[in-house]
Amino acid sequence: MGALRVLMKRSLSTSKPYLSPNHPLLTFATLHQYHNRRNLILHHSASDFVKLHKLSATDSGIVKVSLDRPGAKNAIGKEMLRGLTHAFEFINQESNVNVAMICSSVPGVFCAGADLKERRNMSQSEVKVFVNSLRSAFLYLEEVCIPTIAVIEGVALGGGLEMALACDIRICGENALMGLPETGLAIIPGAGGTQRLPRLVGNAIAKEIIYTGRKINGKEALSLGLVNYFVPAGEAYSKALAVAREINAKGPVAIRMAKRAISEGVDTDMRSGLALEEDCYDQVLNTKDRLEGLAAFAEKRKPKYTGE
Secondary structure (H helix, E strand, C coil): CHHHHHCCHHHHHHHCCCCCCCCCCCCHHHHHHHHHHHHHHHCCCCCCCEEEEECCHHHCCEEEEEECCHHHCCCECHHHHHHHHHHHHHHHHCCCCCEEEEEECCCCEEECCECHHHHCCCCHHHHHHHHHHHHHHHHHHHHCCCCEEEEECCEEECHHHHHHHCCCEEEEECCCEEECCHHHHCCCCCCCHHHHHHHHHCHHHHHHHHHHCCCEEHHHHHHHCCCCEEECCCCHHHHHHHHHHHHHCCCHHHHHHHHHHHHHHCCCCHHHHHHHHHHHHHHHHCCHHHHHHHHHHHHCCCCCCCCC
């Protein structure tokens, strides 16, 4: 799991991981780096607590990652972390996957956070290794090449909210309850919460939420910009699927390049960001999909994109 730490943000900009592994624009060096990263992760087996399901027919290109540990409210322990790592690796490396939804199979809960019962039996060094691995896994989730959508029904606390924060889009039901309660346990959010929450809602609000450990309902989360959509309880998945379908209908390479341009450009100055945008635009110029998009527009029909 510690091997995931090598997957730092700037490696993405140099290796162009936002293209399909089979895309002709990828160089030999890029493919070598891709296979090295893949080998670092594949030795972690999947878990019964995390299920992968590729949708079919008109929804081909959409994958669902389901958290399924009902006995512990989807709390993240070592085995579940292995499953999450496998799932994130899968959605990043499968060339025919265009968008992923992360949801729960357990009614009334998205993810209750870390498995504190398991953690009580860990040594201090073991806790450090686990938290570092969880942080690395969520960093990898944030940087996968395709858009990700967190489907939040019920509680999303601690590591559960941190996982949702690492997704591109968050959709919650009115029964959602989110928070980072770690300070109540005399620790701090350790899987990215102190960094991603302020970037979404601003420093002052993030500090208040983390300092107090208070829980936020779905309506407040929408008003703070923490989630993109707030829908009636039980309808978050339907809304997420509708958004996923919209994304899935677009040019796959264009979506990957748009994600790269936004994700890497937001932390740079404008001149550097525009240079990055130019580089990303160059990646779509030589694609068959770009020509297909123009042809479909001229012929007034829906385009048929292939990711090439």
